[in-house]
Amino acid sequence: MNFGIFKINFIVFAIAVIAAVILSGCANELPDSQMPQDDSPGIAAVSENDAGIVIETALQRGEGPFNIMERLKIDRKLRQGILEMLANETDFTRLKVGERFAGIFEPDAGTLLEFVYFQNEITSHRVIISYSENDGTVGFSYVLEEKPSEIRYRLISGTLNSTTLDAELRGLGLPSNIVGMAANILEAKVAFRTDARTGDEFELLLQETYYADSSAGVIVDKIVDDRTEILFVSYSGKRAGTHKGYKYFDGVKSSYNAHYTEDGEALISSGLRYPLDRIHITSNYGNRVHPVTGVRTMHNGVDYRASVGTPVYAVADGKVVESRFNELSGNYIAIRHNDNSTSYYLHLSKRNVNVGANVRVRQVIGASGNTGRTNGPHLHFGFKQPNGSWMNPLQKRMIAADKLTGEKLEKLKEQISEIKKIYKAEQCDM
Numbered sequence: 001m002n003f004g005i006f007k008i009n010f011i012v013f014a015i016a017v018i019a020a021v022i023l024s025g026c027a028n029e030l031p032d033s034q035m036p037q038d039d040s041p042g043i044a045a046v047s048e049n050d051a052g053i054v055i056e057t058a059l060q061r062g063e064g065p066f067n068i069m070e071r072l073k074i075d076r077k078l079r080q081g082i083l084e085m086l087a088n089e090t091d092f093t094r095l096k097v098g099e100r101f102a103g104i105f106e107p108d109a110g111t112l113l114e115f116v117y118f119q120n121e122i123t124s125h126r127v128i129i130s131y132s133e134n135d136g137t138v139g140f141s142y143v144l145e146e147k148p149s150e151i152r153y154r155l156i157s158g159t160l161n162s163t164t165l166d167a168e169l170r171g172l173g174l175p176s177n178i179v180g181m182a183a184n185i186l187e188a189k190v191a192f193r194t195d196a197r198t199g200d201e202f203e204l205l206l207q208e209t210y211y212a213d214s215s216a217g218v219i220v221d222k223i224v225d226d227r228t229e230i231l232f233v234s235y236s237g238k239r240a241g242t243h244k245g246y247k248y249f250d251g252v253k254s255s256y257n258a259h260y261t262e263d264g265e266a267l268i269s270s271g272l273r274y275p276l277d278r279i280h281i282t283s284n285y286g287n288r289v290h291p292v293t294g295v296r297t298m299h300n301g302v303d304y305r306a307s308v309g310t311p312v313y314a315v316a317d318g319k320v321v322e323s324r325f326n327e328l329s330g331n332y333i334a335i336r337h338n339d340n341s342t343s344y345y346l347h348l349s350k351r352n353v354n355v356g357a358n359v360r361v362r363q364v365i366g367a368s369g370n371t372g373r374t375n376g377p378h379l380h381f382g383f384k385q386p387n388g389s390w391m392n393p394l395q396k397r398m399i400a401a402d403k404l405t406g407e408k409l410e411k412l413k414e415q416i417s418e419i420k421k422i423y424k425a426e427q428c429d430m
Helices: 003-024 065-071 076-087 165-171 175-185 406-429
Strands: 043-049 052-060 100-105 110-118 123-131 136-148 151-160 203-212 221-225 229-239 241-248 258-260 282-285 284-289 296-299 302-305 312-313 318-327 330-336 340-353 364-368 378-384
Touching: 003 364, 052 165, 065 076, 076 110, 076 123, 151 229, 151 406, 165 175, 165 203, 175 241, 221 364, 229 406, 241 406, 318 340, 330 364
Parallel strands: none
Antiparallel strands: 043 052, 052 100, 100 110, 110 123, 123 136, 151 203, 203 221, 203 229, 229 241, 241 258, 282 302, 284 296, 302 378, 312 364, 318 330, 330 340, 340 364, 340 378
């Protein structure tokens, strides 16, 4: 298809659609559903197939599905129905920048026929919209599309050549999501900052999904990165000790889906991350001379350099238990996590969440500032243990789930048995 000719025809067509809507007033030609042009901001591609005119766009930073629908000029009356159809099938709280969406429009009238979310290379979630000619009502139906794929296993063994596990795994060509997952699992047990040593050994057993990609004209096997699972991970070091974790699956969307030791102890951390994008510690945890009072006191947290207005993130999933102002802490937020520990974020210029709100790891909860008793803009980050005593935030490890017992523990042991069989088979192939 000649894209240049299509672009001219598409603009003429768009003008015609607007005129038709104004003149006809047809109930099915909803006023906010006129198609965006192919050169509209954020539109990635325009094409045409048997279904209609397909307009694709990609998620940008800070956006959600409503932003996508606005860009595709989907009528407000349709948006909620589309989201309701997708709510039980997808998790829009974990969308990533660059994920693709599309609207498929009827060529003659510009009516929206389908809304598509391309979750990955092989999975598409489609909402099909139908319009009644009798009473003008709108119907929605959901279709899941999966391209053919194949499950394969891969055993990776390595030795730490530095104290950074991330660098070792990236050096093996593993995608960033798997690198982060492996580190997240092991950090529940291994204090890499203090205990990792050159020569420590690690293993990962991966379950990977392959599909046949023919986009370049040649059929090539490719991996669907967001389908890769770590079935088994181990780490062994003279100082760190030996630790092993196994993947446990308890059903779709179960909160128990995680990695565990053989006796059922949760290993997957709830994602304890840094509260800022850029980390520069200006004052550590411990005794110090207070910069404002000049008195030696206990500093119950870590200070990070941050200019006023810098986004501050929740370091793990949790529930907001405090969001207020006082003279010493200024604007501050406290979040209670799954293990009943509590993280604190002080001296904020802005608070984005209220008491009772459930927050996700890396959710923006506010902005750094210079409120309260400070000698300059920064973020004070603290952690209280479940017993209420302060601890060094840099030594905090999060546990995401309770220890498995009863039927769940038995189910874990059955799954571990199967994982060990796969592990042995992959060992023989190495």
